[in-house]
Amino acid sequence: xxxxxxxxxxxxxxxxxxxxxxxxxxxxxxxxxxxxxxxxxxxxxxxxxxxxxxxxxxxxxxxxxxxxxxxxxxxxxxxxxxxxxxxxxxxxxxxxxxxxxxxxxxxxxxxxxxxxxxxxxxxxxxxxxxxxxxxxxxxxxxxxxxxxxxxxxxxxxxxxxxxxxxxxxxxxxxxxxxxxxxxxxxxxxxxxxxxxxxxxxxxxxxx
Numbered sequence: 001x002x003x004x005x006x007x008x009x010x011x012x013x014x015x016x017x018x019x020x021x022x023x024x025x026x027x028x029x030x031x032x033x034x035x036x037x038x039x040x041x042x043x044x045x046x047x048x049x050x051x052x053x054x055x056x057x058x059x060x061x062x063x064x065x066x067x068x069x070x071x072x073x074x075x076x077x078x079x080x081x082x083x084x085x086x087x088x089x090x091x092x093x094x095x096x097x098x099x100x101x102x103x104x105x106x107x108x109x110x111x112x113x114x115x116x117x118x119x120x121x122x123x124x125x126x127x128x129x130x131x132x133x134x135x136x137x138x139x140x141x142x143x144x145x146x147x148x149x150x151x152x153x154x155x156x157x158x159x160x161x162x163x164x165x166x167x168x169x170x171x172x173x174x175x176x177x178x179x180x181x182x183x184x185x186x187x188x189x190x191x192x193x194x195x196x197x198x199x200x201x202x203x204x205x206x207x
């Protein structure tokens with residue numbers, strides 16, 4: 001009887017060899033230990049820090065939609081004249097677009113104090129809220145008519161005129177081009193520093 005036949009007829013089981021790696025496996029695993037995080041991934045890690053800033057952001061800043069009847073009636077209960085300390089009246093008048101001017105009037109000493117609901121942009125004479133509504137509506141694909149419909153539906157004051165809207169839009173376009181140019185230049189510098197080479201592939205979506 002041959003050796004193979006003897007093995008088949010018995011309870012002989014051939015032991016399997018355990019895999020102990022080969023001469024190439026360790027070299028490959030060593031290469032994989034190298035930091036292979038792309039520059040884009042590093043940017044995303046940096047951007048995650050913005051979430052912490054948002055959580056710590058002072059919620060009393062920015063803009064709110066508030067009913068003017070409630071605001072004026074409630075604040076008028078606590079407004080006093082800074083000169084004679086008697087009760088004063090808080091009133092509002094529409095100034096320009098979505099900007100309102102509030103004034104505190106004292107009937108005892110005829111003191112009149114005023115303040116506006118929006119600051120003026122430092123680079124020009126446009127009120128910030130009128131620029132913001134123009135930019136916000138453009139980001140959702142709406143123009144001047146869209147702003148008018150939005151203000152009507154929300155019971156807001158009418159927006160600025162068509163001429164003023166176009167003027168604001170031109171300034172927004174110029175600012176957008178400057179920001180986009182600076183952003184692309186900074187992104188290119190970061191990618192070059194991260195990869196250590198000027199040979200970088202760039203893709204675009206055509207927009």
